Amino acid sequence: xTTRYFTTPLYYVNAQPHLGHAFTxxxxxxxxxxxxxxxxxxxLLTGTDEHGEKIAAMAASQGKTPQQLADEVSAQxxxxxxxxxxxxxxxxxxxxAAHVKSVQQALQIMKDRGEIxxxxxxxxxxxxCERFLTDSELSAEGHCPDHKKPPExxxxxxxxxxxxxxxxxxxxxxxxxxxxxxxENYRNEILSFLKQPLAxxxxxxxxxxxxxxxxLPFDDRFVTYVWVDALTNYLAATGWPSSSWAGxxxxxxxxxxxxxxxxxxxxxxxxxxxxMLMAWGVKPFFQLNVHGYWLIGxxxxxxxxxxxxxxxxxxxxxxxxxxxxxxxxxxxxxxDSTFTLESYVNSINAHLANGIGNLASRVLTLCQKNFQGxxxxxxxxxxxxxxxxxxxxxxxxxxxxxxxxxxxxxxKAWSDLVTAVDLYVNDNKPWALxxxxxxxxxxxxxxxxxxxxxxxxxxxxxxxxPEASIKLAQSLGLGLFDLKKSFPGLQLVTExxxxxxxxxxxxxxxxxxxxxxxxxx
Ligand SMILES: [Zn+2]
Numbered sequence: 001x002t003t004r005y006f007t008t009p010l011y012y013v014n015a016q017p018h019l020g021h022a023f024t025x026x027x028x029x030x031x032x033x034x035x036x037x038x039x040x041x042x043x044l045l046t047g048t049d050e051h052g053e054k055i056a057a058m059a060a061s062q063g064k065t066p067q068q069l070a071d072e073v074s075a076q077x078x079x080x081x082x083x084x085x086x087x088x089x090x091x092x093x094x095x096x097a098a099h100v101k102s103v104q105q106a107l108q109i110m111k112d113r114g115e116i117x118x119x120x121x122x123x124x125x126x127x128x129c130e131r132f133l134t135d136s137e138l139s140a141e142g143h144c145p146d147h148k149k150p151p152e153x154x155x156x157x158x159x160x161x162x163x164x165x166x167x168x169x170x171x172x173x174x175x176x177x178x179x180x181x182x183x184e185n186y187r188n189e190i191l192s193f194l195k196q197p198l199a200x201x202x203x204x205x206x207x208x209x210x211x212x213x214x215x216l217p218f219d220d221r222f223v224t225y226v227w228v229d230a231l232t233n234y235l236a237a238t239g240w241p242s243s244s245w246a247g248x249x250x251x252x253x254x255x256x257x258x259x260x261x262x263x264x265x266x267x268x269x270x271x272x273x274x275x276m277l278m279a280w281g282v283k284p285f286f287q288l289n290v291h292g293y294w295l296i297g298x299x300x301x302x303x304x305x306x307x308x309x310x311x312x313x314x315x316x317x318x319x320x321x322x323x324x325x326x327x328x329x330x331x332x333x334x335x336d337s338t339f340t341l342e343s344y345v346n347s348i349n350a351h352l353a354n355g356i357g358n359l360a361s362r363v364l365t366l367c368q369k370n371f372q373g374x375x376x377x378x379x380x381x382x383x384x385x386x387x388x389x390x391x392x393x394x395x396x397x398x399x400x401x402x403x404x405x406x407x408x409x410x411x412k413a414w415s416d417l418v419t420a421v422d423l424y425v426n427d428n429k430p431w432a433l434x435x436x437x438x439x440x441x442x443x444x445x446x447x448x449x450x451x452x453x454x455x456x457x458x459x460x461x462x463x464x465x466p467e468a469s470i471k472l473a474q475s476l477g478l479g480l481f482d483l484k485k486s487f488p489g490l491q492l493v494t495e496x497x498x499x500x501x502x503x504x505x506x507x508x509x510x511x512x513x514x515x516x517x518x519x520x521x
Pocket of ligand 1: 127128130145
């Protein structure tokens with residue numbers, strides 16, 4: 001059994017869940033369902049990143065403790081994913097006692113291996129911002145862009161991870177493992193970045209400047225800053241660095257790690273994270289899958305949506321699973337895409353309401369009136385068999401598209417099969433066959449073929465539209481399924497089934513939707 005371990009980033013609790021978070025998490029759920037349907041052992045991790053100055057400042061401004069704020073926002077993320085039926089296995093929080101312990105162990109291992117040094121440095125410190133600014137943050141005049149004043153030159157001592165020495169090993173790793181970062185252009189971006197000298201990485205902050213963090217185990221005047229805290233989760237969730245990890249289920253799970261991220265955190269994952277793993281003597285993650293941004297566009301975005309799209313509200317208005325379908329159908333993986341309400345509404349109506357929704361209700365209504373539930377396999381014509389073969393061709397295109405991260409192509413292949421079944425119904429006119437007693441056997445064959453196609457459409461689209469898929473399969477009498485444990489099986493795509501016992505319900509899978517009408521101010 002193949003083990004696969006997928007992770008989303010841990011989302012920072014300075015904002016509520018929005019479209020970008022939803023996309024990565026939906027992607028994790030879709031991929032998990034896809035591989036699980038094929039018999040793999042799949043684990044999906046998501047969660048929240050909860051330490052840092054921003055959280056402390058935001059909590060103070062709201063009269064809360066940082067932990068209260070982190071608890072509230074973390075719970076919002078978790079309940080959003082639950083309401084959207086996203087089937088994560090691990091919801092990881094960086095303020096958990098287990099994580100704090102793992103990070104301290106991780107830091108101690110680095111220290112013991114001579115990977116961490118204490119170093120004084122001088123930098124541009126803005127008193128207003130209470131932090132050092134990097135050269136690239138300064139304005140053209142060399143001022144803090146927020147405080148419009150030149151920063152002070154100030155000295156501070158901190159702990160540094162000796163990352164610079166890993167440059168050659170990182171280059172060799174990414175050159176020797178062409179699939180380690182996908183799509184290819186992001187791997188090239190990292191290899192090009194690594195042509196420059198690599199700096200060491202500051203991993204601490206003095207407690208006078210930052211208290212909301214994990215104390216260094218070897219110097220309690222400091223807390224660890226961002227990287228070791230936020231990235232270690234992926235590995236710690238597999239049980240590392242416990243003594244039973246190496247050679248056990250934990251290491252096996254880790255060796256299948258596939259990270260899903262947006263492009264803004266490419267460098268921190270490809271470079272910082274990989275170097276940290278090397279410093280611990282742990283094998284780098286198996287794969288980094290990098291997607292682009294969702295831009296919000298169009299003119300008719302309703303006021304309630306504003307520029308921030310709340311995934312649960314969107315699906316409450318436009319229908320369950322419509323966002324999953326739209327996001328995967330619209331985005332060319334790796335590139336930026338634009339979300340517009342117009343294209344969202346068009347996609348729902350064209351592919352879901354008028355596509356599979358209309359086809360299923362049309363076929364199942366005809367079946368309720370005319371289908372006796374069986375036919376002879378010998379009565380299948382060449383035309384019937386040609387359509388039946390399209391099921392396996394569609395599945396094969398779907399599978400390949402998932403391997404290549406081309407989810408658009410998977411859904412296009414599936415929509416093409418919906419269209420092919422529609423044409424088959426139009427050509428065979430079962431409503432006309434039903435009026436001609438000489439055609440009663442042909443009528444049974446045509447309806448039986450349609451049922452086989454609906455079953456295949458349900459099984460194929462399950463990873464993207466699990467609720468609709470299950471509803472459709474159950475109305476065909478194919479079994480009782482639930483969203484976590486059981487689902488329409490892929491045998492529906494190849495088998496010739498001549499006995500049917502349909503449920504008496506004709507499901508309404510997707511409703512047509514309309515753009516909101518403009519309201520007067
Ligand atoms: Zn400033």
